[in-house]
Amino acid sequence: MDEDEDEDEDEDEDKDEDEDKDEDEDEDEDKDEDEDEDEEPHLKYQRISAQGVADIFKKDAASAILVSDRFMVIGTHWGMVHVMDFDGNEVKKYRAHAATVNDISVDLDGEHVGTASDDGKCFCTTGEIVVINYMRPVKCVALDPAYSRRASRQVVSGGLAGQLILYEKGWFGGKDTVLHADAGPIGALTWKGTLVAWADDMGVKMHDMSIAKQITFIDRPLDSPRADLYRCRMCWRSDSMLLIGWADCIKVAVVKSRPLGQQPGQPTLYVEIISVIKTDFIISGIAPYGSMTLLLAYVIDEYDTDEETSDPERQKRKSGSLPELRILDVDAEEISADALMMSGYEYYQPNDYSLEYARTGDLFYVLSPKDFVVAKSRTADDHIAWLLSRQRYAEALSSAQEEEARDSATLAPQHSVEEIGQTYLTHLFEQEDYGTAARWCPDVLKTNNLLWEQWIFAFAAEDQIKAGYCRNSCTNARNALTATIIPYLPTKDAKLSSTVYEMVLVHFLNTNHEMLLDTLQRWNSALYDAHNVAVAVEDVYQHAEGNRNLMECLAILYVAEHRPERALEYYLRLGRPDTLDLIREHNLFAEVQNKVLLLMEFDQLQSTHSTKPLDTEPPANPPLESDATKVPTQSEAVQLLVTNTDAIPVGRAVEQLREHKKLLYVYLDALFKHDPNTGFEQHNLQVDLYAEYAPEKLLPFLRISNSYSLEKAYSVCEERDFIPEMVYLLGRMGNNQKALALIIDQLGDVHRAIEFAKEQNDADLWDDLLKYSMDKPVFIKGLLENVGSNLDPVRLVSLIPEGLVIPGLKEALTKILQDFGLQLSLQNDCSKILSAHIVELTHKQISSQRRGILCSRKSAHVHLRVGPLLIVLAVLDSRGYDMSCVRRPIVLR
Structure with missing residues (x-):
């Protein structure tokens, strides 16, 4: 008894555990359903039920479809071909075949339509009709994409005969060329550019029409069902990428160019499989969807891979399931799956469905024998309506703003930013979320003054105080208005009453100056x-x-x-x-004009690189590149003063800056750079300032200006031992001998001495230079190295004292002799060239003088008899002769 009781208890516990698991599973399923409901669909669907389509399904059954840029073409099991617009209205129909239309193809221009049928024929029409009879069922056909532009009118087809046949028009009729054979029936075919891809029992092959060679073979997975059980579906994502869906496998093939020089004799193109995806459904159609992939999926419980079976149950046609449109992202993850309620779906199998798409990539057509559905990419209106239905107003408003920024005409009136915003603001007020409502006002109300006024009063009516905007206690609606809406008031495109803005400014004046x-x-x-x-x-x-x-x-x-x-x-x-x-x-x-010092000090404040006041005493011995010379004389304040001397006189500016010598230097230096003649009466003062603050600028100033005292300037330079400046001033004062002595004794620069002598162009100064240099070997060597028209080397050598040791004398003399020889050689060569040129010109002159000159009787200034013969005057040495003076004249007829 105890054992039985224990067993009963165990059974009860197991039942409780099972019930708990069932409850958990139910909860998980409910959560999944809720998530599915909250997930927005990617596509929207519409059944095409126009009269043209309804007539097809009433009397016939659809078997194939193709969508071009201009129209749709539907083939039926009775061999009819219907040309329709995109709404399903019939434009044209004709009987092309006596049996099921298996495939349809259109060239890129949309001028010619080709169809393939079980009656063994390919039918091409529009403009001209071409019927190709192969006597065996043709399952697929592809027109040359440039069919209407080429006289060859190429058509590729394949079927149960197991041959891929190229038909082309020639001089004496059509010609068939077998491109491939003996690999089983051909069930799918597509042509892009120069590439033709087809599927047979072995797999998918690709042929390059430009070189008439097969470039690849893509085999089927080993565990695939029979090749004839499920049709292969192919489409081109781009000119070089082919999507292949066959049974439950997807392959992505990319055509690439082979590098030059690798594997000679091989085709220039090859194919690489970049992705293989195994699915849990049968692929009834495949199409590109942006960067993703759209699949027409057919879910089955299992499929029979046995080619021969005697089991009656397995031979029965199973009830069909709903087809589904599924979207796979670039990582092969499924992001969407929508079941399509197709009419009569329970009677159809995967091969009964077709998926076609518009080349624009936003329309996808699903065709069954008795139904026709178009899937469209959801528009911004669809997205916004879906968000509004779930009260996700912020997202709906953001989406509307983005769409209006692109093109406001695409949105329905009820989905405008203003309408959605009004609804959202009302919702926020109901939720008492006034801060969020205030933040959305600029985006919603924009430039609509009337709406701004309405909502401002709405904020005031709620008597709300926003923390952080009103530091003191706000006790009335006016203060509440100020606190809530201040940061969002319109200040550019829309303008409210000035009183509103003044009230805001006064509020800040009393609470927050910043x-x-x-x-x-x-x-x-x-x-x-x-x-x-x-x-x-x-x-x-x-x-x-x-x-x-x-x-x-x-x-x-x-x-x-x-x-x-x-x-x-x-x-x-x-x-x-x-x-x-x-x-x-x-x-x-x-x-x-009376604030010059203030302006200069203001300019000093603007200088971010200066660490010391400008108005400081100069160092005792300032270097040539001191901080003093780096004062920005091109600064804006200084330039304003120097370019407006008519309104700000130089004298008045100098008087205000006289006690601030450094600022005075900056001003006068900028003034001199701007115009050396402006403020010339201050140049004596400027000599002192340059000597103190910018010695390197003094000599250029002395060379340019003529408005300073030479004696005073010399005295300033002498006090500071500015030798180059003293030399220049002595030269201007005419004391060349003293200047030359300074160069020789103080600077010891022979080159500078020579340059100075050349500048003065004084023969006596050269004599002084030679006299001063005779006891200085370095100077003698320098003079020897710089002899020329101003300095006679013979005289120089003759003045050198005997016994004086001169380093480098031999090299200097050798250079003089070499230069002299070079001059003689150049003179001789130039003389020869000149003589030859004279001879050549003389010969040309003599030759031109001896040429005959044709002249008229009038211009000859002689009386000539005119007869039946042409008289020719001989002109020698530019002198004319009458023919009568010539004993035996030359006569030309």
Whole structure:
């Protein structure tokens, strides 16, 4: 008894566990269903039921379909071919065959239609009719894509005969060429460019028509069902990528070019399989869907791979299942699956369905013997309607905004941003989410002033306070309005009452000066009355003098009020970078002619690289490239002063800067660079400034200017021992001997001495140079190396004291002799060239003088008798002779 009881208890526990598992499974299924319901479909479907299609299904059954860029073609089991528009209205029909139409092909231009049938014929029409009879059922056909453009009219077909046949038109009729045979019946065929791909019992092969060679063979998987059990489906994703769906296997083949020089004799093209996908359904159609793949799937419980069976149950035709359109992404993951409720689906098998697509890639047609459905890519309207049905307003509004940015005409009126936004704002108010509603107002209301006013009052009516915007206690609707909607008020495209904007500015003036400044910088001054706001800010500034934010606000407001002279004071005190722009724009030079020092100090503040004040004493011995020379004399403030000397006189500027020598140097240096003649009366002062702050600029200044005292300048240079400057000044004063002595004694630069002597072009100075150099071997060598027209080498050598040791004398003398020899050689060669040229020109002159000259009687200035003969005058040495003077004249007829 105890054992029985234990067994009963165990059974009860097992039952409870099973019930719990069932409940968990039910919950999982419910969750999956909910997820499916929340997942938006990728396609929408519509049954094509136009009268043309309805007539086909009423009297016949569809067997094949093709969709071109211009029309659709449907073939039937009774051999009829129907040409239709994309809505299913019949355009044309004709009986092409006596049996089932198995395949249809159209050339790229859409001018010619080819069909293949079980009656053994291929029928090509439009313009001209071509009937090709192969006596065996033809399962597939493909017209040359350029069929209408080529006289050859090539057609490739295949069928139960197991031959891939190329038909082409010749001079004496059509000609058949067998491209491939003996591999079983051919069930599928497609032609793209120069590539023809077909499927037989062995697999898929590809033929390159340009070289008339097969370039690849793609075999079927080993575990595949019989080749004739399920038709192979093929389509081209691109000119070089072929999608193959056969039974439950998908292969992606890519045609590639073989590198030059590899495997000579092989075709230039080869095929690589880049993807193989195994499915759990039979593929009844395949098409590209953007970067993804669309499949017409037919789910079966199992398929019979036995070619011969005697089991009656297995021979029975099984009831069909619903076809499905499934989408696979680039990683072969299924992202969508929609079952199609096709009429009479229970009677049809995978081979009874066809999938065709428009070349635009957004329409997909599914055909069964008695039904016709088109699948379309969902539009933005469809997506928005789906979101709205689930109250996902934010997503719907974002989608509407994106679509309107692309093309507002594509959306239905009820799906405009304004309509969806109004619905969303109402929803947010119902949810009391006022912050989100405020953030969406600019996007929804845009430039509609009336709607802005309505919603602003709606915010005010709710008496809402937004934390962070109102620092103090807000007790009325006006404050609530200010706190909530301030950041989103329209300030560009739409304009509300100026009172609204002034109220916002006053709110910030009382609560947050930084926000006030930021708002004034962002807002156009036309939104408010600048005078009213400036008065309010001035009143507050009286009690908070020195507040930089309020100073910035006043500067902005006075400019907006067209009182830039009041704003200039705050601009300078703040050191604003746009101060100079303000001066130029409003011609405020008269306002700043007494503020030159302030402008220069302002410019110093703008220099981010300077670490010391400019107005400092110079170092005792400044280097040639000191920090002093790096002062930006091209800065905007300095340039403003030097380019407007008519409004800011030089004398007045110098008087204001006289106690600030460094700033004075910067100003006068910039002035001299701008125009050396402006401020010439300050050049004596400028000599001292250059000597102190920029010695390297002094000599160029002395060379250019003529408005300084030579004696004073020499004295300044002498105090600082500026030898090059002293030499230049002595030269200008005419004391060349002293200048030359300075070069020789102080600088010891023989080359500079020679250059100085050349510049002065004084023979006595050369004598002085020779005299000063005779006790200096280095100078003698330098003179020997630079002899020329100004210096006689013979005289130089003769003056050299006996016994003086001169390093490099031998090389210098050798160079002199070599140069002399070179000169003689050049002179001789030039003389020869000149003589030859003279002789050549003389010969040309003599030859031209001896040429005869044809002249008329009048121009000869002699009386000539005119007879039946042409008289020729002989001209020798430019002298003319009358023919009568010649004893035996030459006569030409």
